[in-house]
């Protein structure tokens with residue numbers, strides 16, 4: 001098993017202890033830093049959970065310092081009501097954020113979703129991917145069926161491209177939402193069904209995108 005090494009930057013001892021214990025129980029290797037100086041000394045790591053309210057340095061500032069030397073995904077932790085921090089963080093390229101207080105299960109789900117996204121990003125060597133009659137050209141964001149170009153909307157393309165990163169696997173509506181709309185998007189996942197229906201119509205392949213009832217979708221690809 002591949003253990004992900006997570007850096008938890010958190011100055012509140014009680015929260016830090018709970019996070020370290022909880023994440024270790026989930027199988028992560030956890031390094032704790034109580035301030036910005038310790039955080040920078042703990043690099044490199046594979047994932048960063050960064051509390052923005054730190055005693056020795058501005059959290060956003062620390063975020064930029066970490067980003068300058070590390071490609072590790074970063075989830076920001078903000079106190080309730082710090083809307084400004086949240087927006088700044090996402091604009092600067094944080095991979096996600098959580099608002100205190102948050103549950104461990106929610107956090108782990110977000111860590112897994114971010115890891116999945118960044119892995120697909122790095123592993124995206126297949127610029128031209130062929131799945132049966134369907135061809136996805138990631139350089140031009142163009143989709144062809146049996147050689148004929150299909151005029152997809154950006155969201156339709158995004159959904160197809162995201163599903164195609166792991167053909168055959170069931171991708172949940174939430175994963176699609178996070179991957180295509182972004183984690184900062186709050187809305188009903190029902191709208192995904194509307195886009196998928198339209199995409200199916202355009203592709204003209206009724207069995208290619210399969211709905212897994214109550215869960216999500218998968219691409220059905222004959223091997």
Ligand code: CA
Pocket residue numbers: 010011012051052053054
């Ligand atoms: Ca704090």
